[in-house]
Amino acid sequence: MRRTALGAAPCPVARSLDQIGDRWSLLIIRDALDGVRRFNEFQKHLGLARNILSSRLAKLVSHGILRLQPASDGSAYQEYVLTEKGESLRLVLNALHQWGGDFLFTLDEEPPPLVKKSTGERVARLEMTLPSGRVLHPSEVTVLRPESATGS
Known part of the structure; x- marks a missing residue:
């Protein structure tokens, strides 16, 4: 195919x-x-x-x-x-890493954390935010389609 x-x-x-x-x-x-x-x-x-x-x-x-x-x-x-x-795909793979860690490991498994290379410090979760800094739930986000932008 x-x-x-x-x-x-x-x-x-x-x-x-x-x-x-x-x-x-x-x-x-x-x-x-x-x-x-x-x-x-x-x-x-x-x-x-x-x-x-x-x-x-x-x-x-x-x-x-x-x-x-x-x-x-x-x-x-x-x-x-x-x-x-x-x-620049690092961000995409880190998002997949985070999603996989949240949903694809059992309770007795610990997914490997994302850390800063030079210090080993854990990286904060990726989140969608408004320019004001307010964190959004994924259900609050959508794609503005071209037909929506013109009011059609």
């Missing part, structure tokens, strides 16, 4: 999923955020078949989420490095 491209969809979520919407791509990005850079390291961490890993890495490079560069140790290898676009 052929996948429908969503790159021109009017919804930002659909466009995002067109570029990063499968689990392997998100796990590759997660590992890249943790410092993994080489093909063999990704394969070792993920246990992913070479052809699937190669395909996902190529897609992430083509979408400007990762870039290839010569290996930092001067060897003949190349490394996959997050671009600014890729690095």
Whole structure:
């Protein structure tokens, strides 16, 4: 079955999923955020078949989420490095981490906390707020659709 491209969809979520919407791509990005850079390291961490890993890495490079560069140790290898676009996905993955910790662990399991790298200090929960700082419940937030903005 052929996948429908969503790159021109009017919804930002659909466009995002067109570029990063499968689990392997998100796990590759997660590992890249943790410092993994080489093909063999990704394969070792993920246990992913070479052809699937190669395909996902190529897609992430083509979408400007990762870039290839010569290996930092001067060897003949190349490394996959997050671009600014890729690095900004840290917030998305942290939100997924928080959601998974809230709903996908049993009471006797402790999900690993998000912490500041340099100090180990726990990071505050991600929340949606108004510019005034008031925290919003998710049910208070919606997307303003173009037809709603014009009063139609």
